[in-house]
Amino acid sequence: EWIMKPSTSEDRCSFVELMASQRELQLPSWFASHWWGEPIKKFVHCLEEHIRVRGLSLDLAYWVCAYCNNQHSITGEMNTNPRASSFFKAMHSCDGLLLVVDEASVALTRVWCAFELATVLLGHVKSKSQGRRFLLDIASAQPWTEVTKKHGFRSEETHDAVLITDGMSMAERQEECFRAGSGHVRQAMRESKFPIEIIEKAMEIDIEAAQASMQADRNRILNCIAGSNFSNFDADPPAHHHSYERCNHHIRSMFAQAAFSVAAMHDDPGYFHRIVKALSDNPEEKCLSLTCATSKVLSDEHVPGLMACMNPGLKILDVNLHSCRAVTCQGLGQLMQSLPKSLRTLVLTLVNLLSVNQASASALAESMPQNLQVLKLKFDFCPLLTSKSLGQIARRLPSSLRKLWFSAARCKLVDDSAIHQLAENLPERLEVLKLNFRTCIITDVAASHLLRNLPRLQLLHDFQFDFRATCVSSDMVQRLRSTSLAPCPKKMQMGLDLDFAAQSSKIAGASALRHTFACWSAILSPSFTECVRHSNEDCESDDQGADLEFTSDLLAESLRNKISESISDVSAAFRKWDTNNDGQLSIEELTHLVRALGIPTKHIGALFKK
Known part of the structure; x- marks a missing residue:
């Protein structure tokens, strides 16, 4: 009434139409769902925190109803059918929804916010980016202080809002790739600052009691949810309907999953019980994520609650117990035995x-669902994990498996026998295989045995094997070259991360291995990342120069491959990477690009000089 309507009264347009100079820059990437009564300053704080955590561009556009709707023709924006309204259409033009919850949680009592949440959770909207799922983040203007420790120094940074993200942020994913579990820990610590009071109120959300500024909107939305005839959308909606309860269960379950890490951090049995109840009350839940990373509270007493969350029809399950040391093997075994067969x-x-x-491990092997298509197991830094345990799991891998991630880095009791068992039991339909046995007791014999078993996986197109700091040496090259290899799977792309033990044979060994695989298949395109590393600090300068030149070439090759695979308009992408707009990429900009593409930044200086 004070700014938007007076400023747009002459043109009778929306506020964004008045302010925007280039229409194409206003195409939204995120839909902001909020209550109009929240102070604009706090709303902006939430958007700024969302941009910071998600690593989004400052030029990114949000769809905000107050600014995007024409306030002079609001009835034209609000169709009788809510699924034909500007709100619904805008969501289909975005990649995700950001729910901004005010301090008093009024947003949770507004029928439009509830409708927008239900639309996403019931799968009625898809991401505009093909192949990606529609994301749902939650923000609140709650100040908090982030404490980080790096290289022995402690730093603090204050933020004006806190964010719960649908999955990890880009920075957290990069950290997770660098060190298993660290990204999940960082996410859990960030989300633990989200106000418990808001979560508590979300557990009581009741869509049939939600309100709207205009009664007609409320009637239409509730009638739409209840499945009433379109001609009756303006009539009084049913007081109770099973579809209302269905929406309530989905919204409560969504908040419960988002707040599970918060519940795991607080020693409040009542709060944990309410979270579990919200999850177990939703029998239609197909995707469940339970993050309890670094919790010192979670113990065997909480395991029955975790089990209660897993309904029999569950399709996707993600359980993170990183560093939950109070959970014993009995509790973990009990949890493994309760895995849904679906x-x-x-x-x-x-x-x-x-x-x-x-x-x-035996409990997991015995309870392994036999219809699995994707399996990702992270056992890093587990000192009691043995090769026998991994062998049990390997022998029970389902034949239906398409993608397998297996990580047992720094497990000192894992040796060659684990690799042998895994190699001989790999499902033949595997398309993706990523293994991490860094610092385990793996030798040439096991590594070459695994590689010789790859040809039988005819659908395999993505393979990564990280055995840095193991006993694998360049002698494996001779072992492979003297072996008659079967035809390689078609369209195979292999990423090998090698750490040869003998410094003098690093370059020759890597080159020979490249030659070996090139002879294996003309289609094969090996990509070596950080594959040459000096173990002898006293090596001669000539050797250092040769190693540096070789690895910078490999880095350049990896960068070219990544760009060609993921970027269609290279010129536009380079303009985006050129953050200071000087027409050139600085070493800082290049380093940021390489990290964003998931490529190790070692030798970035040598590449930049070239």
């Missing part, structure tokens, strides 16, 4: 746990 995707992050031993 699962198609299973992600278990069991990093830095003493409870991961032969007993719990």
Whole structure:
């Protein structure tokens, strides 16, 4: 009434139409759902925090109803059918929805916010980016202080809002790739600052009691949810309907999943019970994520609650118990035995746990859902994990498996026998295989045995094997070259991360291995990332120069491959990477680009000089 309507009264347009100079820059990427009564300053704080955490561009556009709707013709924006309104159409033009919840949680009592949430959660909207799912983040203007420690120094940074993200942010994913579990820990610590009071109110959300500024909007939305005849959308909606309760369950479940890490951090059994109840009350839940990383509270007493959250029809399950040391092998085994047989995707992050031993591994092997298509197991830093335990799991891998991630980095009791068992039991339909046995007791014999088993995986197109700091040496090259290799799977792309033990044979060994695989298949395109590393600090300068030249070439090759695979308009992308708009890429800009593409930044200086 004070700014938007007076300023647009002459043109009778929306505020964004008045302010925007280039129409194409206003195409939204995120839909902002909020209550109009919240102070604009706090709303902006939430958007700024969302941009910071998600690593989004400052030029990114949000769809905000107050600014995008024509306030002089609001009835034209609000169709009788809510699914034909500007709100619904705008969501289909975005990649995700950001729910901004005010301090008093009034947004949770507004029928438009509830409708927008239900639309996303019931799968009625898809991301504008093909192949990606529609994301749902939650923000609140709650100040908090982030404490970080790096290189022995402690730093603090204050933020004006806190964010719960649908999955990890880009920075957290990069950190997770660098060190298993660290990205999940960072996400859990950030989300633990979200106000519990808001979560508590979200657990009581009741869509049939939600209100709107105009009664007609409320009637239409509730009638739409109830499935009433279109001609009756303006009539009084049913007081009670099973579709209302269905929406309530989905919204409560969404908040419960988002707040699970918060509940795991607080020693409040009542709060944890309410979270579990919200999850278990939704029988239609197909995708469940339970993040409890670094919780010192979570113990065997909480395991029955975790089990209650997993309904029999669950399709996707992600459980993160990183560093939950109070959970014993009995509790972990009990949890493994309760895995739903209906699962198609299973992600278990069991990093830095003493409870991961032969007993719990045996429970997982015996309870492995046999219709799994995607399996991701992280056992890094588990000191009691043995090769026998991994062998049990390997022998029970389902034949339906398409994608397998297996990580047991820094597990000192894992040796060649684990690799042999895995190599001989790999499902033949595998398309993606990523293994990490860094610092395990793996030798040339096991590594070459695994590689010789790859040709039978005819659908395999993505393979990564990280055995840095193991006993694998360049002698493996001779072992492979003297072996008659079967035809390589078609369209195979292989990423090898090698760490040869002998400094004198690094370059020759890597080159020979490249030659070996090139002879294996003309289609094969090996990509070596950080594959040459000096183990002898006293090596001669000539050797250092040769190694540096070789690895910078490989870095350039990896960068070219990544850009060609993921970017269609290279010139536009370079303009985006050129953050200071000087027409050139500085070493800082190049480093940021390389990290964003998931490529190690070692030798970036040598590449930049070239």
